[in-house]
Amino acid sequence: MTGYPTTLVEALDRLPGSANADGSLRGFRFLTTDREDRFYTYADLRAEAHRRAAILASHGLSKGDTVALVCPENHEFVLTFLGASVGGFVPVPIFPGATFKASDHYLDTLEHIVVAARSKVIVCITKNLEVIEKLKERAATKDLIVLAADRDFAGDAPAFTAPTVTPDDLCFLQFTSGSTNKPKGVAIKHRNLVANTTAFLGPDGLARTREDVGVSWLPLFHDMGLIGFVLGTLIVDLPVVLFQTSTFVRMPRLWLELITKHKGTITYAPNFAFDLLTKRVTEKDLATLDLSSLRVAGCGAEPIRARTLTDFAAKFAKCGFDSKALLPSYGMAESCLAITFHQRGTEMIVDKVDAAEMRKGKAVPSDAADALELVSCGVPFPGHELAIVDEHGNAVGERVVGQILSKGPSVNEGYFENAEATAESFKDGWLYSGDLGYRADGNVFVCGRVKDLIIVNGANHYPQDIEWVVGDLEGVRRGNVVAFSVMKDGLEALVIAAEGNSGDAARLKTDIARVVSETFGLTPAHVAICPVGALPKTSSGKAQRRKSKAMWESKELEEHP
Amino acid sequence: MTRQDLIGLFRKMATEIAEKDFSHVGEEQKIAELGIDSLGMLELVGAMERELEVQIPDEQLVGIQTVKQLLDLVEKRVQ
Numbered sequence: 001m002t003g004y005p006t007t008l009v010e011a012l013d014r015l016p017g018s019a020n021a022d023g024s025l026r027g028f029r030f031l032t033t034d035r036e037d038r039f040y041t042y043a044d045l046r047a048e049a050h051r052r053a054a055i056l057a058s059h060g061l062s063k064g065d066t067v068a069l070v071c072p073e074n075h076e077f078v079l080t081f082l083g084a085s086v087g088g089f090v091p092v093p094i095f096p097g098a099t100f101k102a103s104d105h106y107l108d109t110l111e112h113i114v115v116a117a118r119s120k121v122i123v124c125i126t127k128n129l130e131v132i133e134k135l136k137e138r139a140a141t142k143d144l145i146v147l148a149a150d151r152d153f154a155g156d157a158p159a160f161t162a163p164t165v166t167p168d169d170l171c172f173l174q175f176t177s178g179s180t181n182k183p184k185g186v187a188i189k190h191r192n193l194v195a196n197t198t199a200f201l202g203p204d205g206l207a208r209t210r211e212d213v214g215v216s217w218l219p220l221f222h223d224m225g226l227i228g229f230v231l232g233t234l235i236v237d238l239p240v241v242l243f244q245t246s247t248f249v250r251m252p253r254l255w256l257e258l259i260t261k262h263k264g265t266i267t268y269a270p271n272f273a274f275d276l277l278t279k280r281v282t283e284k285d286l287a288t289l290d291l292s293s294l295r296v297a298g299c300g301a302e303p304i305r306a307r308t309l310t311d312f313a314a315k316f317a318k319c320g321f322d323s324k325a326l327l328p329s330y331g332m333a334e335s336c337l338a339i340t341f342h343q344r345g346t347e348m349i350v351d352k353v354d355a356a357e358m359r360k361g362k363a364v365p366s367d368a369a370d371a372l373e374l375v376s377c378g379v380p381f382p383g384h385e386l387a388i389v390d391e392h393g394n395a396v397g398e399r400v401v402g403q404i405l406s407k408g409p410s411v412n413e414g415y416f417e418n419a420e421a422t423a424e425s426f427k428d429g430w431l432y433s434g435d436l437g438y439r440a441d442g443n444v445f446v447c448g449r450v451k452d453l454i455i456v457n458g459a460n461h462y463p464q465d466i467e468w469v470v471g472d473l474e475g476v477r478r479g480n481v482v483a484f485s486v487m488k489d490g491l492e493a494l495v496i497a498a499e500g501n502s503g504d505a506a507r508l509k510t511d512i513a514r515v516v517s518e519t520f521g522l523t524p525a526h527v528a529i530c531p532v533g534a535l536p537k538t539s540s541g542k543a544q545r546r547k548s549k550a551m552w553e554s555k556e557l558e559e560h561p
Numbered sequence: 562m563t564r565q566d567l568i569g570l571f572r573k574m575a576t577e578i579a580e581k582d583f584s585h586v587g588e589e590q591k592i593a594e595l596g597i598d599s600l601g602m603l604e605l606v607g608a609m610e611r612e613l614e615v616q617i618p619d620e621q622l623v624g625i626q627t628v629k630q631l632l633d634l635v636e637k638r639v640q
Contacts, residue, residue, distance in 0.1 A: 247607075
């Protein structure tokens with residue numbers, strides 16, 4: 001057989017039962033929430049997926065129906081997702097909530113997604129069953145069928161003939177989070193998934209080999225964990241070791257310990273995780289780690305800071321970590337996952353640019369001490385195009401900041417049953433990313449978001465730059481600070497909100513105003529020091545800029561006097 | 562493991578994670594007031610789990626606010 005499969009279902013059918021050279025079988029390894037090791041060979045995954053497809057069908061589902069999936073247990077999530085795929089149903093992964101509390105806010109989001117996706121069935125596990133059952137108390141979701149994966153997929157499956165799944169069928173809906181808007185369901189077809197995953201795992205991307213092993217703790221309800229380490233890896237036959245995000249949060253070192261133990265070759269994480277490991281791993285721990293097997297340590301999903309990655313490489317060089325493994329990446333759910341990748345196996349490229357010129361939207365190289373450092377996210381994949389345009393949609397030149405546009409077979413056709421949102425982001429085959437960036441020597445550098453841009457006195461400021469600087473202050477925790485602009489007397493004014501202790505509030509206000517003034521020449525109109533936990537966070541724990549702004553404007557944001 | 566050992570372990574781990582000196586923190590202290598947010602709290606729990614070779618399920622952590630409440634929970638799992 002030659003070439004790649006054309007659907008996820010075909011991929012699952014084709015996965016080899018043949019053993020590795022050492023006699024071991026290929027498959028997926030899970031470290032469960034109870035920290036038990038569970039290994040499923042490809043044949044096990046396939047058999048269980050067929051069983052679950054039949055059981056799902058017995059609840060009255062037909063081809064094309066959606067199945068909401070809220071499973072805070074990776075193997076249950078994967079097996080149910082694949083079961084739905086085999087049955088021709090469309091899984092809709094949903095954030096399982098950080099705690100087991102059924103807050104109204106969480107239930108509102110769940111209800112919104114279940115209704116928007118038209119799901120008749122929702123699958124959870126017994127641990128969060130009580131929360132999910134509460135949906136049945138709501139008018140819009142009172143008829144929802146609630147299944148617990150670890151309970152309701154037991155026993156024999158009824159007879160079932162799986163339908164034919166084609167590349168043009170919907171594969172799953174990826175609801176995007178992170179903004180004040182109601183989440184929108186990115187509709188991914190099998191052909192988008194295959195196009196994107198074979199691009200980024202194929203010869204022009206990570207160049208998967210038979211010896212590769214992926215290691216990941218990324219959540220499976222987000223594209224980076226789901227496509228990067230479950231769906232894409234199945235399409236190209238790449239065995240993985242998956243452990244829970246909740247376990248990573250408690251024991252960050254376990255990430256590197258599992259890479260050591262399983263000789264992991266590919267891993268990915270957002271910037272903060274690299275920072276965290278550099279901080280947490282002690283000299284004593286270093287002696288027990290071996291990262292020499294790692295050929296790809298990808299970084300994406302949030303702004304990438306050069307120093308974070310160089311510090312990580314320097315610290316872990318002692319464990320055999322190769323700095324050429326660092327692979328800054330850029331992408332978004334509307335393009336499945338990946339849009340551009342840095343060239344694998346080469347040193348990361350850092351562009352130092354003049355801070356004052358950047359505020360005017362120009363990336364002018366600079367050697368000054370206060371120059372901004374931006375990390376190259378590389379180039380688009382073959383068969384895909386990338387453009388950078390100004391606010392009128394006209395292409396801008398080299399080293400000029402504009403909105404990043406992407407086009408090609410990975411880009412999906414729009415949001416599920418949401419014509420308005422689709423028309424805003426998809427025009428003439430181009431995906432309007434909403435991200436700002438520039439190109440230099442063919443490489444793409446991402447520097448902010450179109451809508452979050454802070455423009456004061458005609459100068460553009462990227463909120464993450466301000467947040468980084470504030471996050472460096474004593475008493476402020478990185479990720480728990482937001483910068484945004486508000487309209488004040490007809491002019492944009494800067495507001496900074498950071499979490500801190502009441503005892504530190506007065507000092508922090510002064511320190512933040514001082515550092516922002518020194519670094520950016522900006523005087524904040526207001527600095528809010530909020531109690532720990534007061535800023536709204538995304539499902540991945542990042543403070544939400546737009547939501548914080550909305551709360552501040554409506555005087556709902558709690559702050560120390 | 563005595564209660565004294567447990568609070569000692571808590572202080573050591575909290576100091577490591579928050580990068581502040583918590584060597585005199587008492588049991589009635591609210592964890593959030595130490596400037597440790599929910600993620601920091603989970604990391605603290607993980608550090609104690611590793612050290613003591615126990616497991617504390619997520620759902621049992623709901624509602625934990627003070628050092629005392631956390632240590633009670635850990636103590637129960639150790640026994």
